[in-house]
Amino acid sequence: MISVSKRGLSLPSSPIRKLKPYADAAVAKGLNVHYLNIGQPDIETPAPMLKKLKELDTKIIAYGPSQGLKEYQDVLVRYYQKHNIELSTSDIIVTTGGSEAIIMAFTVCLDKGDEVILPEPFYTNYNGFAAATGVILKPLTTTIEDDWELPTAEEIEASITSKTKAIMICNPNNPTGKVYNAEALLKLAKIAKKHNLYLFSDEVYREFIFSGEKHSSLLDFEGYEENVVMMDSISKRFSACGARIGALVSRNKDVMKAALAYGQARLCPPTLDQMMAVASEEIGDEYFVKMLAEYKGRRDTVVEALEKMDNVIYQVPDGAFYIVMKLPVENAEDFVIWLLSDFSIDGETVMLAPAEGFYATPGLGRSEARIAFVLDVEKTKRAMHIISEGLKKYLSL
Amino acid sequence: MISVSKRGLSLPSSPIRKLKPYADAAVAKGLNVHYLNIGQPDIETPAPMLKKLKELDTKIIAYGPSQGLKEYQDVLVRYYQKHNIELSTSDIIVTTGGSEAIIMAFTVCLDKGDEVILPEPFYTNYNGFAAATGVILKPLTTTIEDDWELPTAEEIEASITSKTKAIMICNPNNPTGKVYNAEALLKLAKIAKKHNLYLFSDEVYREFIFSGEKHSSLLDFEGYEENVVMMDSISKRFSACGARIGALVSRNKDVMKAALAYGQARLCPPTLDQMMAVASEEIGDEYFVKMLAEYKGRRDTVVEALEKMDNVIYQVPDGAFYIVMKLPVENAEDFVIWLLSDFSIDGETVMLAPAEGFYATPGLGRSEARIAFVLDVEKTKRAMHIISEGLKKYLSL
Numbered sequence: 001m002i003s004v005s006k007r008g009l010s011l012p013s014s015p016i017r018k019l020k021p022y023a024d025a026a027v028a029k030g031l032n033v034h035y036l037n038i039g040q041p042d043i044e045t046p047a048p049m050l051k052k053l054k055e056l057d058t059k060i061i062a063y064g065p066s067q068g069l070k071e072y073q074d075v076l077v078r079y080y081q082k083h084n085i086e087l088s089t090s091d092i093i094v095t096t097g098g099s100e101a102i103i104m105a106f107t108v109c110l111d112k113g114d115e116v117i118l119p120e121p122f123y124t125n126y127n128g129f130a131a132a133t134g135v136i137l138k139p140l141t142t143t144i145e146d147d148w149e150l151p152t153a154e155e156i157e158a159s160i161t162s163k164t165k166a167i168m169i170c171n172p173n174n175p176t177g178k179v180y181n182a183e184a185l186l187k188l189a190k191i192a193k194k195h196n197l198y199l200f201s202d203e204v205y206r207e208f209i210f211s212g213e214k215h216s217s218l219l220d221f222e223g224y225e226e227n228v229v230m231m232d233s234i235s236k237r238f239s240a241c242g243a244r245i246g247a248l249v250s251r252n253k254d255v256m257k258a259a260l261a262y263g264q265a266r267l268c269p270p271t272l273d274q275m276m277a278v279a280s281e282e283i284g285d286e287y288f289v290k291m292l293a294e295y296k297g298r299r300d301t302v303v304e305a306l307e308k309m310d311n312v313i314y315q316v317p318d319g320a321f322y323i324v325m326k327l328p329v330e331n332a333e334d335f336v337i338w339l340l341s342d343f344s345i346d347g348e349t350v351m352l353a354p355a356e357g358f359y360a361t362p363g364l365g366r367s368e369a370r371i372a373f374v375l376d377v378e379k380t381k382r383a384m385h386i387i388s389e390g391l392k393k394y395l396s397l
Numbered sequence: 398m399i400s401v402s403k404r405g406l407s408l409p410s411s412p413i414r415k416l417k418p419y420a421d422a423a424v425a426k427g428l429n430v431h432y433l434n435i436g437q438p439d440i441e442t443p444a445p446m447l448k449k450l451k452e453l454d455t456k457i458i459a460y461g462p463s464q465g466l467k468e469y470q471d472v473l474v475r476y477y478q479k480h481n482i483e484l485s486t487s488d489i490i491v492t493t494g495g496s497e498a499i500i501m502a503f504t505v506c507l508d509k510g511d512e513v514i515l516p517e518p519f520y521t522n523y524n525g526f527a528a529a530t531g532v533i534l535k536p537l538t539t540t541i542e543d544d545w546e547l548p549t550a551e552e553i554e555a556s557i558t559s560k561t562k563a564i565m566i567c568n569p570n571n572p573t574g575k576v577y578n579a580e581a582l583l584k585l586a587k588i589a590k591k592h593n594l595y596l597f598s599d600e601v602y603r604e605f606i607f608s609g610e611k612h613s614s615l616l617d618f619e620g621y622e623e624n625v626v627m628m629d630s631i632s633k634r635f636s637a638c639g640a641r642i643g644a645l646v647s648r649n650k651d652v653m654k655a656a657l658a659y660g661q662a663r664l665c666p667p668t669l670d671q672m673m674a675v676a677s678e679e680i681g682d683e684y685f686v687k688m689l690a691e692y693k694g695r696r697d698t699v700v701e702a703l704e705k706m707d708n709v710i711y712q713v714p715d716g717a718f719y720i721v722m723k724l725p726v727e728n729a730e731d732f733v734i735w736l737l738s739d740f741s742i743d744g745e746t747v748m749l750a751p752a753e754g755f756y757a758t759p760g761l762g763r764s765e766a767r768i769a770f771v772l773d774v775e776k777t778k779r780a781m782h783i784i785s786e787g788l789k790k791y792l793s794l
Contacts, residue, residue, distance in 0.1 A: 002593050002623050004651045008505030011658035044456045054451060059441045061639040096493050096641065099663035107529050108405035112509050128662025132504050196399050226399050242458040242668025244493065254401045261408035265525025266496035270667045271639025
């Protein structure tokens with residue numbers, strides 16, 4: 001019998017997607033399911049991008065350069081400039097989604113067995129990338145009660161071992177919605193520099209900040225050019241998750257050289273999707289103003305509903321489009337499955353993401369669930385009503 | 398100083414792309430360069446696919462399923478059926494190009510340090526995928542003089558060690574154009590089964606056979622379901638290299654389960670490009686008849702020219718769109734650079750791929766170069782004239 005590799009066996013199946021059969025069964029029963037479980041926005045991809053796609057008169061869908069189309073790299077340079085981040089095209093490799101940027105970074109910066117420190121809860125797919133590349137994720141627990149604040153510098157340093165090669169952060173954070181300010185980031189940067197570590201920065205939610213505060217990037221700080229490797233994506237920003245266009249960004253020339261070699265092996269990121277992404281430059285600021293107002297409305301709708309629920313603990317998220325809530329239940333996954341299988345109001349029910357999958361420490365997050373507020377205010381209201389009434393009923397059983 | 402990982406440092410820079418600066422310099426001098434160095438066909442992407450792209454009325458470019466859009470998986474099931482390969486959708490994961498299919502297979506079937514036996518010369522990017530995933534490629538040398546025939550079963554078995562986990566083959570072959578028949582493949586399959594090895598089969602050139610012979614797939618044989626993992630791509634077949642749509646195909650359920658877990662981590666292959674690929678089903682057989690006739694014409698043009706050149710050794714390729722020729726020079730790379738830098742006829746010159754990069758055994762292939770016959774007959778004629786005259790001049794220096 002021929003067997004799958006050790007790393008193949010260690011690949012986690014997606015904790016978010018594993019509940020899909022329950023949702024499918026609900027749909028099969030004729031229920032309308034509100035999907036608040038994944039970060040697939042319902043916002044239309046901006047018109048200039050869709051228009052560009054229609055107008056493409058490419059006759060041959062050919063390979064582009066491994067580092068990305070020059071035209072799109074230039075768009076990215078100007079995009080980051082707007083965010084006060086000065087880069088040259090050689091600091092940027094266009095990737096197949098933010099996903100590939102993370103795989104690339106793990107591959108070229110880390111070897112098998114190397115450790116990455118990161119706050120938990122964290123984006124669950126980091127587990128898959130780590131398993132695929134043999135990297136070990138070492139969680140620093142943050143808690144809902146402490147507003148998801150990072151541990152102190154001393155605590156973080158105490159978790160560094162001889163195997164530690166990187167600190168990773170997602171800002172704004174998925175799944176907590178936490179926005180780390182410059183001070184918090186600088187704390188990480190100083191630790192990374194002191195201990196000679198990479199700083200992986202997942203900034204795909206850059207624009208999603210509700211407080212009006214400017215986004216702080218780890219690329220903002222001088223003196224950390226060797227440490228910082230940033231992963232980015234147009235997926236959320238331009239509601240183009242299926243385009244699979246991301247970027248690996250670093251001023252570390254050795255990292256970029258190795259990443260380009262990786263990039264050359266896989267030839268290039270998707271050509272048409274890059275051409276479409278070029279048109280993102282035509283999107284005016286009013287798009288973001290409108291989008292943010294929309295998401296803020298959704299967040300406020302979620303928070304208003306949570307406020308009225310008994311014994312549900314949460315923090316108002318300042319960023320991204322997620323919130324983690326602690327429910328007065330032993331096992332949030334059971335509740336999520338029960339909602340799909342046994343509860344509905346007016347033919348509607350809700351799918352949430354149990355939060356345990358966002359934690360690496362066994363047992364943590366078991367009573368928590370993540371809401372992705374990716375549906376309009378009206379639907380969000382109905383969904384929250386279902387969650388609220390469902391919870392009462394569930395607790396009464 | 399923070400350093401790139403060992404595997405990051407081991408990633409080879411592309412031997413094909415490294416000569417690009419010489420080509421760019423030639424273009425900058427005003428020369429018209431015929432690019433016979435990479436497998437980027439000049440054939441138009443079929444009209445139904447381009448049309449589909451124009452007609453897409455997607456408003457949100459959303460994530461698709463990790464295993465690929467159901468509609469496209471179904472197209473693939475019917476496509477393979479036409480080639481007498483019976484599959485179900487669960488045997489297929491749509492990937493981001495053939496490249497990702499190879500990375501997935503290496504990741505889920507093999508661990509760091511595991512060895513893969515494969516005939517050399519081989520597709521040079523296998524080196525990059527192997528370095529990224531920590532896999533060791535062990536070459537079985539095949540030679541131009543022996544018509545690129547595989548070694549005997551005894552020779553192949555003699556190269557198997559305790560670390561050997563797979564045999565890999567590309568059929569039709571890049572870079573040699575060799576087509577392996579059922580007998581040759583069955584020889585490999587039996588060895589794989591006897592020694593409990595995976596059989597990786599890169600079949601992206603399936604349609605490119607000039608002899609009229611039917612393509613033999615490793616999926617054709619019964620009893621090897623656990624062993625065979627096939628990698629495929631629409632890049633060459635439908636001249637859509639930039640679409641980045643490939644597939645990982647296997648009847649081994651454990652492999653597919655692990656591959657799906659990998660697939661879920663990276664979310665999904667590009668959505669639009671899959672929608673476009675769905676339209677490949679509308680392409681009639683006359684497309685392949687015409688395309689094959691075109692490539693056959695190009696091959697014949699190349700071969701006619703080579704026949705007239707002194708001391709150039711080659712075999713007439715039966716498949717793919719490549720030929721490796723042995724030149725009467727010590728170092729083919731020098732000749733390739735010289736053509737770009739110091740030779741032209743009527744303002745035109747040629748770029749070839751030195752073949753040394755296709756060999757893993759040091760020193761082999763140094764006097765060989767690969768021609769990708771991806772330009773029309775007229776241009777191919779002119780290009781071959783330049784190579785022929787260039788070689789005479791180069792040898793006289």
